[in-house]
Amino acid sequence: MTAIHLENLGKTFSSFTALRNMNLEIADGEFVALLGPSGCGKSTTMNMIAGMIDPSEGAIRFGDRDMRGVPMSRRGVGFVFQNYAIFTHMTVYENLAYGLRATGVAKAERDRRVRDMAEFLHLTPLLKKPAAGLSVNILQRLAIGRSAIMEPAIFLLDEPLSNVDAAFRAVMRTELKHLQREFRQTMVYVTHDQLEAMTMADRIAVMDHGKLLQVGTPIDVYNNPSSVFVAGFLGSPGMNLVKGKGVESDGIKRVDLGEAGVSAPLPAHLSDSVPEGASVFYGFRPEHCELTDGEGLRLPVTFVERIGARTIVHMGSDGSAVKCVFDNRVPVRTGEVVSLAIDPSNVRLFNAETGAAIGGAN
Amino acid sequence: MASIAFRNVTKRFGDTIAVDNVSFEIADNEFFCLFGPPLSGKTTILKLILGLERPDEGEVLIDGKPVNHVSPARRNVAMVFQNLALFPHMTAEENVRFPLVERKMSSDEIAPRVADVVEKLHIGHILHKSPAQLSGGERQRVAIARALVRDPVAYLMDDPISALDARLREETRVELKRIQHELGRTLVYVTHDQEEAMSVADRIAVLENGVIRQVGAPSDIYDNPNSAYVAGMLGAPAMNLIDLDPDRPSALGGALPLEGITVPAGATKIGIRPEDLTVGYDGGGAGKAVEVYEVEPLGGVTIVTLQSEDTTLRAMVRGQPQIRPSSEVSLSVANGQACFFNGQGEALSA
């Protein structure tokens, strides 16, 4: 059981800065997801934790042990590769036994642990099979088992679900989370899929362009994104961000959203932080819209997507494009103009220039 | 402009029956989606329409005329490939012009036709760029423009956006639907992604092992699946299929009370969509308590996985409810929000 401390971590590849100034504490037994688009530095961070590459700056500590100069074979981390890196010239059994054998665990003990792990992962009938012909779904479990059998204190997973099919991914998401909650390893999970990060992690670290943007519990990051990037990256669809200007009349602050009209009065914690005339992004989650007969944002419906449990209604265009999620039976048609009510307590504002969130959390 | 019809079409490859006595009609201008797992025959049907395969039995008709013996080139059906297959060394415009140049048409003839598709697909501003400089969605449009420039009667797409990442896929499918709507051309679309199928299609054909199990509008199929198979194919998470208790009005060994719910005669299973399964987590509830296996917050909704004996259920709860793993909850379902199936997996109407 080990905590991971990343202190001012940075990595530069010749002229390209992959990661700068990363500070993150991962508690013992915590499941942290590093989330971001490709090239955001998440894999670089993970590879440095594993010892595959050396940091250009800063330090990595496991507990109170500095990891500088500790080779990857001595770090005691389990690593599941995106392509699984299964030894295809060996059988399932040999793959599972590999680490125990390499570290000189006695044969009887080795055999027992391999069989236990195989039983646990439902691989027992496949033990004698060559790993080369197995399906992706099985390879994925084998990759996890091969690392888990070493009982590492730290488990690193690099997009382990990106190659498996959708149905299996949903099952594995639940399973991985359940396993981690049972065994309480410190787990770092790299993904570009916000859904995986949201559903599995204790905390999410959102990254972009080599920078750590926000860390927090999934719900916290989802509800109170620190920037427009985080707001748009989390959620499916992401947060609606409508460009507008702060306006004031009769002492009440609102946001003028151009074609869509003027927003409802801003709640107290936001109204103080928006000077009149300031350019802002008016942000709200797609599920926080309600159709109303009364006052609201007036937007033309451009497209209605009925996808089973949800209906995504696309409205407006360009700067004021909005997507709202309703139940599957919502009575709207393409072409009509609807009136949207948005509960002011669900509204988030962002500085239009810097993209940073305005005002405190609600 | 063309309708496409299959009449009792069967196609075998050796001992495997890839398409098994399939009949359907695709209307003119329709966005028709073939949806099913790998190997269910989707791609073979596309090849039969294109003329790359010939049916062993039955007839393929385009615009009411049998085309079994018409070569692919004369069917005038265009195909947009999964990888788009744009020529990387040509600009977008050269790509679009290519099919016409290849047919040795004169520049005078080519220019107006290219101008026409370019306008329809709104790609005028990117014509000078090479495919490498285009975004995924733009590339998609150029590929469609190239397919349309020779004025095909219908065009086919085989899983065209599966290679894109989740976010881009959600945007591109809306774009595709809009393009098809504006162009008004028959489009046959193959996908294995249920959400994509429901999002884009006017009608969906759900396939299993070379057989069409159900054809209909997406919301019709979603609300009224004709079998447990179809019910399980649409929706994510999939519909919960639960054994009915034999001698009392409940399911799941008493954990799901069904008092006041009309259960048709002969039903052995009840099917409930995750969004229709109500989870009571503040005490009370009529049925036996069920243990929460895992809770997955998605922000707008929360997926709750439940475990009762050997059955795993998934419920979709709106918002961000405070449900904890290993806690106990009660289950209920409202009348009219469940499907029922008999022992053969056929849907029964209540």
Next chain:
Amino acid sequence: MTADILEAKVEPIEHEDTRDSRRLGFSLTLPAQLLVLFIAVFPILMQIYISLTDWSPLDGISWWQAHRLWNGFANYTDLAADDRFWSALWRTVLVMAICVPAEFLLGLGLAILFVDNFPGRRFLYSVLLVPMMVVPAVAGYMFFMLFQSGGPVNDILSFFYGAPVTIAWLSDPDLAFFAVIASDIWQWTPLMFLILLAGMVGVPEDQLRAATLLGASWTTRFRTIVLPRMKTIIIIALAIRVIENFKVFDNFYIMTGGGPGVATETISIYIYKVTQQELIWGYVAAVALVILISLSVVSAFAIKRMSQSREAG
């Protein structure tokens, strides 16, 4: 819970009707196949034919009239009793048994050194490949000069020994054998190195990393990941060198002419001498056929092993 994962079937690749396309492919390549057949089969048939006669170009008749000098299997029975043939064959196998393993081990060692980057790697790499590009005849002359009794090899030995050394390398049967083998190893280790390095670079990086993270040492990784993954390429490399080495001629002939006596006479030199000096071509055809057949057996074995290891992945 994980049980439903187990039920997920392994999905084969979408079925394709390949019968028609296979037939089409065959008919399209037919002319090329006929040409290959003609090039490969015709000379062999010709050889079989001549090997059953007593024909020599001096007989004044064309080769297709050789049946007038028909002598059945006499050439083959003569061959079985030809001690010089058998000793040349044995010597060739001995050369092979020394050269190929030596080149393999040296090549493998160099490949291990060169698989990781180090300063000057590119330059040294090009230098190492030079011997391979030297014309074998020229290499033969180089080694002929090196091993002269007043040559550089003796000079170096003198330097270390402290007194003049005058070993007659190429006149002593054992030393001559050593010298020609040295020339072969010098010239062909680079090829082995090149092929093995290509194989080693092809071992997936992630597999090595995975093994390292599981606690495997360098030697364990080499033994359990690198070598098994290189199996196919190792077999190819060995097969190429075995076949090539069997035909060794140029440098040997130039250095020693097969001598002293027959001390370095390999099968190729033997055939050359019999053809050029004794002009009994029917007999030579029989010798060549026997060698062809034995080499075919070796390569068939290698190809079989190769396809086996490909199936095993």
